[in-house]
Amino acid sequence: MSGTNTNRRRVYYNVLVLLSLLVVIISFSPLVLVKDKVNPTFLNMPFALWTNILATIILVFFTFIGGRLRGDKGDFSSDN
Amino acid sequence: MQKWLLIVGLIYLGILVFLSWYSQRKVKSQEDFIMAGSKLGLVLGFMTFSATLFSAFTLMGMPDFSRVHGVGAWMFLAFSDGGMVFLILWFGYLLRKKVASIEFRGMSSLLQQIYGIKWAGYLYFFAIFIFLVPYVAIQIRGVATFLELGFGNLNIPAWLWSLGIVGFVLLYSSAGGLKAIVYADFVQGTSLLIIVWIIGVACLQNMGGWTEMFNQLALKNEALLSTPGPKGLLTSPFLIGSFIAIMMIPVTQPQLSTRLVIMKDIKAMNKMAVAVGFFAMLVIFPTLLIGFYGAINYPDATAAEFIGKALIKDQSPVIGAFAVIGLFAAAMSTADSQLFALGNELRGLLGEKARKSLITIRLAVLGFAASALLFSLFSSDQLVLLARVSFAGTAMTGPLILLGLITNKPQGSFMVWITGLGIITFLLAQAKFLPLKVGGLGIDLFLFIILGLAALSNYLIMKNKE
Numbered sequence: 156m157s158g159t160n161t162n163r164r165r166v167y168y169n170v171l172v173l174l175s176l177l178v179v180i181i182s183f184s185p186l187v188l189v190k191d192k193v194n195p196t197f198l199n200m201p202f203a204l205w206t207n208i209l210a211t212i213i214l215v216f217f218t219f220i221g222g223r224l225r226g227d228k229g230d231f232s233s234d235n
Numbered sequence: 236m237q238k239w240l241l242i243v244g245l246i247y248l249g250i251l252v253f254l255s256w257y258s259q260r261k262v263k264s265q266e267d268f269i270m271a272g273s274k275l276g277l278v279l280g281f282m283t284f285s286a287t288l289f290s291a292f293t294l295m296g297m298p299d300f301s302r303v304h305g306v307g308a309w310m311f312l313a314f315s316d317g318g319m320v321f322l323i324l325w326f327g328y329l330l331r332k333k334v335a336s337i338e339f340r341g342m343s344s345l346l347q348q349i350y351g352i353k354w355a356g357y358l359y360f361f362a363i364f365i366f367l368v369p370y371v372a373i374q375i376r377g378v379a380t381f382l383e384l385g386f387g388n389l390n391i392p393a394w395l396w397s398l399g400i401v402g403f404v405l406l407y408s409s410a411g412g413l414k415a416i417v418y419a420d421f422v423q424g425t426s427l428l429i430i431v432w433i434i435g436v437a438c439l440q441n442m443g444g445w446t447e448m449f450n451q452l453a454l455k456n457e458a459l460l461s462t463p464g465p466k467g468l469l470t471s472p473f474l475i476g477s478f479i480a481i482m483m484i485p486v487t488q489p490q491l492s493t494r495l496v497i498m499k500d501i502k503a504m505n506k507m508a509v510a511v512g513f514f515a516m517l518v519i520f521p522t523l524l525i526g527f528y529g530a531i532n533y534p535d536a537t538a539a540e541f542i543g544k545a546l547i548k549d550q551s552p553v554i555g556a557f558a559v560i561g562l563f564a565a566a567m568s569t570a571d572s573q574l575f576a577l578g579n580e581l582r583g584l585l586g587e588k589a590r591k592s593l594i595t596i597r598l599a600v601l602g603f604a605a606s607a608l609l610f611s612l613f614s615s616d617q618l619v620l621l622a623r624v625s626f627a628g629t630a631m632t633g634p635l636i637l638l639g640l641i642t643n644k645p646q647g648s649f650m651v652w653i654t655g656l657g658i659i660t661f662l663l664a665q666a667k668f669l670p671l672k673v674g675g676l677g678i679d680l681f682l683f684i685i686l687g688l689a690a691l692s693n694y695l696i697m698k699n700k701e
Binding site: 175179182183188189190191192193196198199200201202203204207208210211212213214215217218219221222225227228229230 | 306307309310313314316317318320321323324327328331332445446449453457458460461462463470471474475478500501502504505506508509512513515516
């Protein structure tokens with residue numbers, strides 16, 4: 156039972172790593188890094204600023220989730 | 236303002252002296268002096284990590300960087316820090332797992348043990364020496380130049396300010412060891428956060444508020460509101476290279492790797508990573524506000540002139556005094572950790588007899604401090620770009636370290652030699668003997684790719700040999 160739980164956590168964590176990579180790739184892609192693109196704005200912030208603040212918040216949130224998934228020993232075991 | 240500066244300065248120095256004395260009393264063993272007892276909890280852990288990471292580079296460099304290059308400054312540093320804290324979860328676990336079975340005497344010594352090759356440790360030490368000493372130096376130089384300009388009426392030259400900063404760092408770090416540095420970091424990190432927000436908010440008010448700030452920026456230079464910025468610096472290759480270099484800082488810079496090892500447990504380390512991520516966002520955001528204030532009011536000033544005006548002359552005397560002390564704190568919080576880490580790394584490479592004496596580490600820290608002081612007399616004032624060279628230079632050792640940590644068997648000498656070659660190539664490119672760009676990529680990004688692929692190939696070949 157514990158082994159299954161550990162495997163599930165590991166899978167979720169790997170998905171999280173892939174999602175983080177996706178955030179990084181999108182952030183560096185022409186979807187976000189567009190020369191002279193200011194609009195759409197959000198709270199008056201230009202596009203490049205608010206999208207990057209959002210991407211940073213997502214990465215920090217993923218760090219929080221990743222830490223929970225890795226568990227207290229960091230090896231995905233659930234005996235927290 | 237000088238009255239306030241004297242009051243705030245004396246309080247600050249008093250706190251440092253007290254913390255130094257307090258930690259000295261608590262140091263009972265070599266382990267206490269060098270590894271601060273290796274039981275750091277969440278709050279002390281994240282404050283010492285953050286204060287070590289964010290320095291004069293943040294308080295002086297980032298406002299100037301966003302003044303010149305606009306909103307892309309956030310992506311350059313804050314987004315890269317987001318990637319860095321995510322990496323800590325994995326790297327910290329690998330590192331702690333490895334040092335659980337090997338006595339941790341610094342990263343140089345660890346690499347020697349993992350690879351079974353002395354040169355692995357020497358190469359790492361060479362890399363951190365060649366890139367960290369200038370990094371410490373540019374911070375000291377940055378603050379000293381600024382103080383010389385700001386307090387011209389005192390007739391204190393920059394080198395004397397530098398000597399003062401280094402002197403204080405040596406005083407408390409050699410008295411109380413890493414524990415004193417950790418306590419000092421707590422005070423310095425808190426001061427940095429409070430001061431940068433006070434000045435950031437004051438600048439925002441001065442610009443007429445949030446909406447007006449962006450309106451004025453658009454009027455001044457619309458290129459500030461997007462990447463790659465007015466000078467075209469913040470392109471994808473530059474930002475990707477910076478992202479990798481900054482993300483690798485805890486892997487490749489011993490002052491931060493050590494902080495991952497001395498955390499109480501993995502749970503505290505993981506929480507620390509999240510807290511550092513939040514701290515990064517909190518501390519970088521106001522530096523952008525200060526930078527935008529400069530872009531609107533002082534677009535053509537030099538870096539030192541702008542910082543002097545934005546942080547001191549345009550603020551009330553009390554805030555100006557806090558800003559000066561904040562700059563002192565920022566320079567010291569990074570310099571102390573880096574100098575101490577360099578000393579510890581050297582100690583780790585020495586023989587058993589030299590290792591057992593604390594005099595070795597004290598002398599080594601003194602020697603590195605003298606080198607940094609000497610270098611500070613000749614370095615330039617381009618804080619952020621020089622810091623980036625330092626980050627990228629140490630990041631060259633990243634694949635070597637990661638390969639060593641993910642495997643349990645010696646990986647041969649190939650990675651040691653190719654990393655050495657990579658570092659030399661990078662240095663020659665910085666000295667303009669080799670091109671700074673290869674096929675449209677910056678030399679750093681090109682080398683990261685080559686070294687990363689080399690580490691992967693090495694891993695697969697060794698795995699198939701088993």
